[in-house]
Each structure stands twice: as structure tokens, then as C-alpha cells.
Amino acid sequence: MKNPSVIVITGASSGLGEGLAEAYAAPGRVLLLTGRNEQRLHAVVAACEARGPQVVPALVDVSDREAMERMLTDFDREHPIDLLIANAGIGYGTGRYLMERPEHTHELSMINIIGVSNTVMPVINRMAARGRGQIALMASVAGFAAITQSPSYAATKAYVKHWGEALYGRLKPFGVEVTTICPGFVKSAMTDANRFSMPFLMDRDRATDIMVRGLAAGRSRVAFPWPVTWAAGLLGTLPSFIATRLNPLRRKPKLPPID
Numbered sequence: 001m002k003n004p005s006v007i008v009i010t011g012a013s014s015g016l017g018e019g020l021a022e023a024y025a026a027p028g029r030v031l032l033l034t035g036r037n038e039q040r041l042h043a044v045v046a047a048c049e050a051r052g053p054q055v056v057p058a059l060v061d062v063s064d065r066e067a068m069e070r071m072l073t074d075f076d077r078e079h080p081i082d083l084l085i086a087n088a089g090i091g092y093g094t095g096r097y098l099m100e101r102p103e104h105t106h107e108l109s110m111i112n113i114i115g116v117s118n119t120v121m122p123v124i125n126r127m128a129a130r131g132r133g134q135i136a137l138m139a140s141v142a143g144f145a146a147i148t149q150s151p152s153y154a155a156t157k158a159y160v161k162h163w164g165e166a167l168y169g170r171l172k173p174f175g176v177e178v179t180t181i182c183p184g185f186v187k188s189a190m191t192d193a194n195r196f197s198m199p200f201l202m203d204r205d206r207a208t209d210i211m212v213r214g215l216a217a218g219r220s221r222v223a224f225p226w227p228v229t230w231a232a233g234l235l236g237t238l239p240s241f242i243a244t245r246l247n248p249l250r251r252k253p254k255l256p257p258i259d
């Protein structure tokens, strides 16, 4: 969509969501920005308001289905949404251990998978009935290939990528565009926590610019930077006996104590 007027961004209180919020903040627009951290969200809202749009902040957890449905339906009645960006997400890796902790896997699923569904589902039928709108889902290049440093995270992003690409074909006849965004490594609080090498780590402004241009062009997939996308894509399509040899654990992780 070339010039959306009403935009919703989940997870706008930091990182990529904050970058997108600032990029879309312009006079004549209405922005609904969500997050959980009140202080950070309000700082982003103030920075966006200084650029001229009307900004509505919402402190809501994307894993709370009823709260998300209420918030999005109420907002959409008043301001029919042009562009909905399901960006909120978390990342956990295995760290020094063999696997992610079970509670981390649960949290990853509740936020990165169920949270995306809770964001998109309340709006789909409403956009389809209007015959217009754009939905963007924040997946990752981790969705292309099985990454040994963060198995559960990569699996949640593979879900989002798959789901988004299926929604694209499903909603196109109704005039609703779906864009699945697959960034490589972008500097943010999430990547600051990583203790492994992050090839082609990109700064947030450059990543924001690529995402905004891809969304304006209505592309079904926005994946970047290309060397990481191609490598991950190739890894994902190779026969598994080759792919698993190319993607091994470099260092043997710690095992938890066994009773």
C-alpha cells in the first residue's frame, strides 16, 4: 500500500517496531502503537507525535487474545486500519546449554505464534469486507532454515513465514495484501543479547527503509540482506543429509544435571 493513513504496529516500544513507528509518523496519519513497557512505549509515542501524526498508545500483551480483539476491533471501528504490522516478538537461544528451557519454548510460542494470530485475526474479516488493507507479519530469515543456536525461535518464525505466505493467496482475491517480512540480523535489544556471530548485522534505520519500501510496493515477501537470505534459503532447500552437515553445533553445549 503506497500511502497508508491508519497504521497499527505491535511491539513499537523498541527495535524494529520503534523504527517503523518513526518512519510512518507523519501529519495526517493515525498510529496505534503497542507494547508492554510503559516508559519505553511513551518515549516512542512522544518521538512520533513530534512528527505530526495522531498517536494512540496501547499497553497490551499480544498473547492476551481477548484484550487484543477488543482493542483492535474498537480501534478499527473508529479508524479503519490500512496497514497492520504484527511485529511484536521475542527471541531466546540455547545459550551455553543443550536446548532452550521448556518455559522459554512456551513463551516463544505464545508470543511469536499465538500473538501474531491474536493480532491478525480480529482484523482479517473487517479488511476483507472493506476490500482493502495490508497485513505485515514479522518472520525472520531464521524461518528459512533450521538454526541450531535457537531451534524453538527458528521454528516459530518458520510458522509465521508459512502462515503469512498462505494468507497472501487466501486474502488477495479480497483486495487485502499480505507481506511477510524476513529480516536477517538487525541491531536491537534482541540481537544485543546474542553471544554468537551475526553476519551482515544491519543498523535499524537501513532495515526500516527496506521494510517500508517493500511494504509500499506490496511485495508478498521482504527478505534481506540478500547474502543471508540466499544462504538460509539454500540451506532450507538442500536435502537434509547435506543441510544438517552444514549447520552443526560448533561447540559442544552443557548438559543439565540428570537425576
Ligand SMILES: NC(=O)c1ccc[n+]([C@@H]2O[C@H](COP(=O)([O-])OP(=O)(O)OC[C@H]3O[C@@H](n4cnc5c(N)ncnc54)[C@H](OP(=O)(O)O)[C@@H]3O)[C@@H](O)[C@H]2O)c1
Binding pocket: 010, 011, 012, 013, 014, 015, 016, 017, 034, 035, 036, 037, 038, 040, 041, 060, 061, 062, 063, 087, 088, 089, 090, 091, 111, 115, 138, 139, 140, 141, 182, 183, 184, 185, 186, 187, 188, 189, 190, 191
Ligand atoms: N533484530 C533482528 O535481528 C530480527 C531479525 C529477524 C526478525 N526479528 C523480529 O522482529 C521483531 C522485533 O524484534 P526486535 O529485534 O525489534 O526486538 P526488540 O527490540 O526486543 O523489540 C521487541 C518488541 O516486541 C514487543 N513485545 C515482546 N513481547 C510482547 C508481548 N508479549 N506483547 C506485546 N509486545 C511484546 C516488545 O515490547 P515490550 O518490550 O514493551 O514488551 C518490543 O517492543 C520480532 O518479531 C523479532 O523476532 C528481529
